[in-house]
């Protein structure tokens with residue numbers, strides 16, 4: 001790729017830009033609220049991860065990077081990654097369909113999730129995905145039965161729950177024994193032996209995914225260690241194991257935290273996993289898209305009440321639910337004309353949705369002279385932003401805009417409320 005000096009979000013002449021495009025120009029054309037993505041930043045993130053693995057591992061042992069589509073599943077975003085040779089980690093039949101549409105080849109698609117339906121399993125088999133990551137004994141038996149019925153062998157890996165604390169928010173921890181995800185070690189051992197003897201299954205290996213927004217390599221290294229010991233044991237018993245899927249979870253900077261050092265992460269993969277000689281898969285989601293997106297909103301009102309100042313935006317929790325759901329902290333920046341030394345005030349930044357939880361930030365320092373009509377950007381909203389959005393309060397989904405090298409494209413239209421209402425069906429007995 002050619003050098004892209006404007007990649008990412010940066011101020012130019014006092015105006016916040018995305019890959020060189022001033023955000024007010026996007027707001028003017030597309031309205032607000034809108035999701036704006038930087039293709040340059042996505043590429044930079046992808047490159048950083050590739051570089052870390054290239055430096056750590058020999059060319060023949062490079063991991064398959066299976067982008068976790070649930071972070072941001074827009075077809076254009078998937079295309080951007082599939083063109084780099086990335087695969088996909090999908091958690092539903094819908095995501096599998098998206099990944100295929102996004103250009104991911106089936107042999108690079110991993111199907112994860114605790115509750116796959118018969119239809120989804122059948123679709124995955126028909127599509128010939130690389131592997132289905134299995135999370136329970138009953139699921140393994142369903143997959144086997146469905147594969148037998150279809151006259152194929154189902155490629156499966158068992159998801160091991162290594163019981164390590166990822167040190168992240170309780171709602172995004174997945175690798176503790178009390179979480180619903182994965183199989184305990186003793187269950188992996190017994191099911192692995194069962195699966196090995198089942199001629200409707202092809203055993204690929206093991207997978208883990210211990211949580212999201214990890215900020216240190218330590219929990220990864222612990223989980224890799226447990227995974228490696230278990231894998232070595234299974235191999236010693238003569239069982240087939242050709243793939244180790246290490247899951248996602250790489251964190252990003254939202255506030256003052258930092259994501260894990262990629263060099264150390266890749267070194268942990270090299271030191272702990274690589275010696276087993278298996279194919280390696282990683283499933284980053286947030287790391288690739290999180291800081292490459294923002295939610296562009298306009299101030300509707302400044303309201304003062306009992307000594308508090310509220311900045312009321314035209315974006316709400318239906319557009320970006322992370323602050324309400326996980327107490328997530330997102331940077332909020334004025335888009336224009338409120339440069340460095342300007343006086344600030346503390347605001348509660350809220351949306352129009354009828355929920356007290358519809359609050360993006362409390363007591364946030366923002367320009368004292370902020371006015372209705374001004375644009376603000378809720379930063380680091382490129383992962384689990386649009387993909388978790390809803391239409392609560394009959395608010396249409398916002399559009400998504402992808403910017404690259406000074407140009408932007410709408411990659412998803414703003415919904416029209418009339419179309420949404422037309423999805424309702426009124427039974428004949430009421431329609432008189």
Ligand SMILES: *Cc1c(COP(=O)(O)O)cnc(C)c1O
Pocket residue numbers: 068070071089091112113209211212213247248249250283284285286287
């Ligand atoms: C959500 C998820 C991921 C991606 O997690 P990030 O924290 O976004 O990297 C990867 N693998 C599985 C199985 C997941 O459920």
